Amino acid sequence: MKNNNMMTFIIVAGVIILSVFTVVVTINFLPDNESNSYYVKTRDEMSAKIESVNIVDNKLIINTSGSPIEYCVKTTKSIPNDNSICWKKINDNYASISVFPYRTYYVWIKDDTGNISNYININSND
Numbered sequence: 153m154k155n156n157n158m159m160t161f162i163i164v165a166g167v168i169i170l171s172v173f174t175v176v177v178t179i180n181f182l183p184d185n186e187s188n189s190y191y192v193k194t195r196d197e198m199s200a201k202i203e204s205v206n207i208v209d210n211k212l213i214i215n216t217s218g219s220p221i222e223y224c225v226k227t228t229k230s231i232p233n234d235n236s237i238c239w240k241k242i243n244d245n246y247a248s249i250s251v252f253p254y255r256t257y258y259v260w261i262k263d264d265t266g267n268i269s270n271y272i273n274i275n276s277n278d
Contacts, residue, residue, distance in 0.1 A: 198218070198261075198263045198267045198269055199218050199219045199263045199265065199267070200216055200217065200218035200219050200220035200221075200261055200262075200263040200264075200267075200269070201216060201217050201218050201220075201261075202214065202215075202261055202269060202272050203215045203216055203217050203245075205259050205272050205274050206274075207251060207274060207276050210250060210251055210252070210276070211250055211251065212248065212249050212251045212257060212259070212274070213246075213247075213248050214246070214247040214248070214249075214259060214261075215245060215246060216242060216245045216246070216247075216261055217245060218245075218263065219263055219264045220242045220264075221241065221242060221263065221264050222239040222240060222241055222242060222261065222262045223240055223242050223247050223259060223260065223261045223262075224238040224240070224259070224260045224261075224262070225238065225240075225249055225251075225257055225258070226238055226257070226258050227255055227256065227257060227258070228258065229258045229273070231260070231268065231271070232260060232268070234266065242261070251276050252276065253276050253277065254276065254277055255275070255276050256273055256275050256276075257273065257275075257276065258271040258272070258273050259271060259272045259273070259274070
């Protein structure tokens, strides 16, 4: 009788652990539709634009047009706020940053009036 109770406990505990694991995996695989725009408002009327984002020799190359003043590159797609440490200056509509292989990078630019673009993502798969 004691052996049956132990076996039942093991099976029930296993099913509970498997169910929790399945929920966690499913949540992480579903697309992230939440908006982090409460941190900063992205606007369509930007005076700058990301023209291209390429990776060459482990360097992320960003070409822009208009009047961008800063760019931000992150490995997460949460929108950077105005005073985030990721913001770096853009010179002559061109920026370059070293990247690691096999990662996804998200790129934003900020124009001269403080508007932040939507992100562009790029994979550095070699």
